[in-house]
Amino acid sequence: MTTPPVTSAPPPPTPLTVAAVQADPTPGDLPGNATTAARLLARAAGQGTRVAVLPELFLPAYHPPTLAADPAGTDVAATDDGTVDDPRLDPVRAAARDGRLTAVVGAAVRHPDGRRTISALVVDPTGAVRAGYDKQQLWGGERDLFDPGRRGASLLVDGWRLALGICYDGCFPEHARAAALDGAHGYLCPSGYLAGSAHRRDLYYAARALDNTMYVVFANAVDGAEPWRFNGGAAVYDPQGRPLARGADSGEDVLVATLDPAVLAATRSAHTMLADRPADQGFPRSALSA
Template identity: 75%
Template sequence: MTSPQTVPAAPLTVATIQATPVPGDVAGNALLAADLVHQAGQRGTRVAVLPELFLCAYHPPTLAADPVGTDVAADPAGVVADPRLDPLRAAAREAGVTVVVGAAVRHPDGRRTIAALVVDRAGEVRVGYDKQQLWGDERELFSAGGRGATLLVDGWRLGLGICYDGCFPEHGRAAALDGAHGYLCPSGYLASSEHRRDLYYAARALDNTMFVVFANAVGGDDPWRFNGGAAIYDPEGRVLARGADEGTAVLVATLDPAVLAATRTAHSMLADRLPDQGGARVSMSG
């Protein structure tokens, strides 16, 4: 485990992206993602995060009707070689951007997961993380992941979560205790959830004194209409960049290690956390 007090040596410029994928069109959505990654790269981005299930779109009727067409297959090492993702591979290489993008993944053992794929700067695609906390009817289509994951980029440790994971304080805390400096969350928040969307990820940032990068889908048709609001938060939960509730956007901010160090000095929850938080409990009557 890396000490939470260890900070990177240099800043890291990141992008969070909100956009509208087409249900079931993995090839077309990969092309759209490639264009958005190029845009992010032109603004100095080194890490770009796209929404949950972006490559197939978060549209349960389509995911249920066409699992073969909407899934990408991973080999036993977690590598994804699907040729539909070639434009995204090329964009990561050409722009020099590490990409985190949501997909439905079929594993060799038959499991189907909601995954965060990592496309590295050499263009290789791997399963970075499988969503652990499935929400509602997702349980009818997908299996839950069994472990957390941390992405290492340019000296930064970036915990991975997907949407509903970020609603659980324990998930972000586990990343922070693994030494994470940031928390990347591809997500899919539906219209009318703006209050929770804007609260959870700011809270995860302050809870754990770490940067949070929240990506979200936008647009679509009811009841699968998404509300944008993609955001990047500083380690006190303040907004560094935020998208509107409608429209495509590539939002860029630079994560400053000096801000991280100063915040963790001023707000030392990670260092002060008790080994057995809460300990034995006593019941009493009033």
């Protein structure tokens, strides 16, 4: 059996400045949270950001009781082709246009077939909004409110291929590995990590970067009200899993870093796990008696 090849993706031509955001949205206040998102995107744009990532479910806030009680108020609707045309998002559209950046914003999305998903909206520099990716790995009680996504997705920005994952997706090494084998240079992860999970938060996404020799942009919610308190720590990791920027465990912040194609190439030249992986790991096998 031969090893499946890594999808050939041209190397990025130039550096890319990105932002990982940590912030505290208000449960159920989609218009107000859109205004907050626009303010944070303007702050990121002022530092030269081309791609900004906001936390999981940022627009309605990650607050299951509110998401269960008011789906009409917390969801945005997508068309068959994934377009989202909701006037409550106008501040986000304007911020992306004015800042000439691409925004990845967490939302609850209702699809034409009735599915409700935890999604990453992609707002491009023209202000167009699409449901870019639906979370595939649902965590705990999310399964009572949402349907899992069906496929992976990537963005192409300035020659950088950037795969999308959402929170619990990043706890599965095979999710990021599939992205890397598809040619991803980076992995964007809107998330919602609860207080008390800092060890796992700081381990998973650094490991996904190192495992796959790619950049990782991790955004996270912060603060909030009990029992839904979040722990910040938004970060950008280099292809060896080292933080280029990291937020504190509390307080709003916009963490900006630049992804360097020369560093990506040098790392992949020195650490060739993607090319060296065996096609067959040799399991299952009979256990040896001892």
